[in-house]
Amino acid sequence: MNRTSPFPTDVGRGQQSSVLATNKVIRNTYMLLSVTLLFSALTAGVSMALALPHPGMIITLVGYFGLLFLTTKLRNSAGGIVAVFALTGFMGYTLGPIISHYLNMPNGTQTVMTAMAATGAIFLGLSGYALTTRKDFSFMGGFLMVGILVAFLAGLGAIFFSIPALSLTVSAAFVLLMSGLILYETSNIIHGGETNYIMATVTLFVSIFNLFTSLLHLLGFMNDD
Template sequence: MENRITTMRRTEASVLSTNKVIRNTYMLLSLTLAFSALTAGLSVAMGLPHPGLILTLVGYFGLLFLTTKFRNSGLGIVFVFALTGFMGFTLGPIISAYLSLPNGGSIVMQAMAGTAAIFLGLSAYAVTTRKDFSFMGGFLMVGILVAFLAGLGAVFFSIPALSLTVSAAFVLLMSGLILYETSNIIHGGETNYVMATVTLFVSIFNLFTSLLHLLGFASND
């Protein structure tokens, strides 16, 4: 009887801890998305140029490193906003380029709607079914690394067909990452809401930019 009570208490504590991580993750994710949208909007309004690939990569990986290092302290929150704000800043010039097209506004709105639908749908599926998608971890890690390197190759060697292939691959990979990370939180594999937020934010960001690229190509722009 005593063992049963102890087990029940441990299970209850685990459920409460998981629910807290989920709640904190989605709260922080909402705030970072809003902040990123603000910095992207300011970048568009001010007509700022894109900082370039090298500065973008240095800024992204540098802030990601600092966020990871301080993930268990208050500074982790600061660096999360610095990272997502920087990503919004780099997104602004890309959005401006699409908005300058004849049907650019429609392309941007479709990409936003598609991103929201995919994220909400996959998140709801993972939460309601509570399926374990941990088996996808290795595949996603390798796939994202290969797609990232292929994307760099497409930029340096100016290969449009490869760039489109990478965008299509990222749509699938980021969808898988959303399922994986949400499942990871539910089943206690991810207990740090700062890192969970970063993973989901990066998934949403890459999903949006990839859809933007594909929709722009489909519209012959």
């Protein structure tokens, strides 16, 4: 007589192990993301308090991509944690002068707070949707990669040629692209496509950062008398 074994099969153990590993990545990612967001806010606050000037586009790009490369290289070691804090701290420093600029505008405090609240609501809403529905958004990967590259190059063009309309269009595009990236990366973690919580944290942090600055730009334009 065939009987069902009371002990888990190899397949069952494999599935259970996969679920536990995924849950661990999710837990570690959101824990590290929370700490890095606080650290970035701290460096932004220090930058604002000391009235530090913005480092400029070239230093910002070199610093960002250099620290991103370092984080990627060290992602499987303890040094990766240090690199993540260096990256997010640097991004917080560059954000300080930007926030100061908007605070000095008419209704500046309201603009900054609205952008912050909208960013939090979008992130929590999209992350919660991906986590609860467990839908697979991997099909968005190619579109997001191309879209972000095009929007990035268009943003550089808007800066070099001083085209405000193009700059606003890029900001609107980044709001949509970063929202899609939040869905994509959260889904990627859930379905085992991303198993490194350091890289998952960086992706989500960059998404939140760009989402906030893009909303700030759009709201600042609408509130500018």
